[in-house]
Amino acid sequence: MRKVKKTLITGINGQDGSYLAELLLNKGYEVHGTIRRTAIENVNRMVNLNHIRNKIHLHICQLDNHLAIYKLIAQIKPDECYHLAAASFVSYSFEDETSIINSNFNSTHFLLSSIKELVPDCKVYFAGSSEMFGYALNSPQDENEKFNPRSIYGISKVASYHVVKNYRERFNLYTCTGITYNHESPRRGYAFVTRKITSTVAKIYLGYEKCLELGNVNTQRDWGYAPEYVEAMWRMLNKTNKPDDYIIATGKLHSVKDVLEVAFSSVGLKYESYLKINEDFYRPGENIPLAGNCEKIKNAIGWIAKKSFYEMIQEMVMNDIEILRGRNL
Ligand code: GDP
Numbered sequence: 146m147r148k149v150k151k152t153l154i155t156g157i158n159g160q161d162g163s164y165l166a167e168l169l170l171n172k173g174y175e176v177h178g179t180i181r182r183t184a185i186e187n188v189n190r191m192v193n194l195n196h197i198r199n200k201i202h203l204h205i206c207q208l209d210n211h212l213a214i215y216k217l218i219a220q221i222k223p224d225e226c227y228h229l230a231a232a233s234f235v236s237y238s239f240e241d242e243t244s245i246i247n248s249n250f251n252s253t254h255f256l257l258s259s260i261k262e263l264v265p266d267c268k269v270y271f272a273g274s275s276e277m278f279g280y281a282l283n284s285p286q287d288e289n290e291k292f293n294p295r296s297i298y299g300i301s302k303v304a305s306y307h308v309v310k311n312y313r314e315r316f317n318l319y320t321c322t323g324i325t326y327n328h329e330s331p332r333r334g335y336a337f338v339t340r341k342i343t344s345t346v347a348k349i350y351l352g353y354e355k356c357l358e359l360g361n362v363n364t365q366r367d368w369g370y371a372p373e374y375v376e377a378m379w380r381m382l383n384k385t386n387k388p389d390d391y392i393i394a395t396g397k398l399h400s401v402k403d404v405l406e407v408a409f410s411s412v413g414l415k416y417e418s419y420l421k422i423n424e425d426f427y428r429p430g431e432n433i434p435l436a437g438n439c440e441k442i443k444n445a446i447g448w449i450a451k452k453s454f455y456e457m458i459q460e461m462v463m464n465d466i467e468i469l470r471g472r473n474l
Pocket of ligand 1: 338366426
């Protein structure tokens with residue numbers, strides 16, 4: 146009989162963690178995931194897992210605690226580990242920055258060192274980010290683009306990327322970094338601009354809200370569809386024998402204005418009638434947009450982004466309307 150593969154997903158209750166858990170359950174894996182103690186006590190933070198809660202194994206684990214991670218790896222002995230958990234909010238306070246850099250870097254290092262000691266054959270995916278390129282010098286960026294992070298979050302991801310690469314080169318571990326560009330879905334957090342727009346459009350449509358306040362609507366992003374991005378993560382560990390780092394992106398740029406146009410027109414409204422520009426939401430200038438060159442991942446493991454931007458935004462609006470109508474709770 147074939148052995149059931151075991152996987153550990155850190156941050157399983159997030160957008161990507163929950164889609165990845167679904168994908169791996171469908172592929173027959175035994176799925177384990179870590180969550181924070183504060184998450185299990187908050188129904189809103191567990192909502193992405195409601196439909197699969199009894200099929201997965203949840204572990205409360207503080208990822209900046211080396212001993213806790215070591216014990217967890219010893220208990221599960223995973224065949225694959227997807228390290229998705231990270232403090233990702235943009236913050237400018239000194240205390241927050243210290244904790245972001247500490248917890249994001251230490252969790253990655255503790256996880257790798259425990260895997261090296263206990264299950265050196267375990268394949269590891271690390272969630273990198275286009276924020277590693279930050280103030281990029283070229284667009285689109287490929288895997289050879291110089292890192293130029295503009296936030297402590299980006300810096301913590303670059304530092305982790307190097308430790309992931311170092312474990313691959315020095316200890317021969319199967320470790321990879323996926324440099325994901327923005328990816329959205331009905332499970333995206335409400336603070337991100339796509340979800341802010343689609344959830345407010347749903348409220349306006351149903352008469353709960355009158356306007357939408359945004360910052361710079363000319364900013365452009367490379368927006369992909371999260372369920373497809375978790376497929377890319379799995380492929381990086383399973384469709385090649387050579388561990389490597391890949392950009393995961395669509396390669397296409399859209400502006401915040403494009404999101405507005407699609408979201409409002411999907412319910413027959415014009416965004417111009419509802420939009421208020423609020424300088425408080427402006428971010429420092431971005432001259433060169435973050436767009437990913439996806440040639441490497443396409444050629445090596447046959448992954449390409451498929452879902453259209455328009456379909457994705459429309460799906461998010463429809464989902465937010467359903468939530469407000471109480472059908473999706
Ligand atoms: P991220 O900044 O790439 O992680 O993703 P966001 O979804 O938070 O922001 C995407 C872009 O939308 C950024 O360039 C923002 O400057 C722009 N944006 C414009 N108005 C807003 C807003 O009200 N909220 C957010 N989150 N972003 C906004």
